Amino acid sequence: MQLTGNTIFITGGTSGIGLGLAKAFHALGNKVIIAGRRKALLRQISAEYPGIDGVELDISEAADIARVAKDLISDYPTLNVLINNAGIMPFDDASTPVEDAASRSILDTNLLGPIRMTSELVEHLKGQPRSTIIYNTSVLAYVPIATNAVYSASKAALHSYALSQRFMLRATNVTVQEIAPPWVDTDLVKKSGDPRAMPLDAFIEETMRGLGTEEHEVFVESIRAMRDNPGLGEHQLVHDFNQYIADNPIPV
Template sequence: MKLSGNTIFITGGGSGIGRGLAEALHKLGNQVIISGRRKGHLGEVTKANPGMQSVELNVEDPASIAAVATKLIAEHPKLNVLINNAGIMQIDDAASTIDEGLLVSTITTNLMGPIRMTSALIEHLKKQDAATVINVSSVLGFVPLAMTAVYSSTKAAIHSYTQSLRYKLKDSSVKVLELAPPWVQTDLLNSNDEPRAMPLAQFIDETIKVLGTDTEEVLVEGAKTLRNNPGPGEAALVIQFNDTMEQPPH
């Protein structure tokens, strides 16, 4: 992917990986528009990065997605990169009753949100000389974390959807990438100070380097073992991984 001269829209850009990507891409000479539900977070990011813009968006709400897409196309006709990053992660228990609110909000945000956002912008993106859709999945889409079964399932579904989208757009000007992060120090599961997670700054630096290549899957080194697990015998690593994650950090 070309790393400069783009007009980029990032969902969930007010914190964590979304903010990290937004700031890195802003510094590289792109027009970046971030979105999220929390107006205060958006204002904090844009104030710290003069020239960056923001728009409030609730990715659980189809009407909000439609309104923001219309606004983006009108105000940023050169928009050529969509990064579907917004997501929520909550602990559940697949061996017990799963809270209906958790189930619906997670699937609506993590899976239906990116599909709806892409659908709302895809005809515009296809008109650009070169465009990119980046879907942020997770290594947990390949090796699920049992304590976040619903979240992990949505990320597996995003991987599947991304492959279909890529195939359908293969003869267009739109490239489709998947960014599958490992465990990163962010607000998700209160992991900001988690020693087993990858520091956010390091993750962003490595990700930008990989993003600048021709790869369709954007993977930092720390993500590759889990990404490459699916296949015959995959259960062994799933069990080992979950046994490890149930232990407290040393």
């Protein structure tokens, strides 16, 4: 994608990776609009970074997505980049009954949220000279973490959706890119300062370089081996990865 001259909408833009991307794109002179559920925090960020606008959005609610999309098209007619970043990552245990409400919340937020948001804006994006849709998935889309089975499945499904949409948009001016983060030191689960987590600033710097290319998937070099999931050997890979996590649990 082009890194300058854009009008960019970022869901889940009040913290973590979303806010990091917002600040990076803002520093390059782009018009940035962030979405989140906390009005006070949106106002605080807009005051701290003049030029970053905030809109309230509950990404898990279809009606709210439709409302925000309508306002975006009206208020920001040059909108040409959508970054589907919002997500939640509750723990679960697939060896026991998984709470249905929790599963629905994850899927509404992590999978249906991006699908609905993109669906509301895709025709507008087609009308721009050049547009980009970005999905924030995860390395866990390729190698699931067993302590977050539904989350991992939601990211795998979003990766699959991005592949299909990229093909269907092949003859348009809309490109589709995917960000697949490793464990980044944010508050998605709990910001812990764990040395195994990649510092947010380093992740944003490497990711911005990747987004500035035409690569379909943007991932940091440290996860290449996990992205190159070894076909029929994936069962052992997933087992070994999760055994390591079991032996060295993530602080919660």
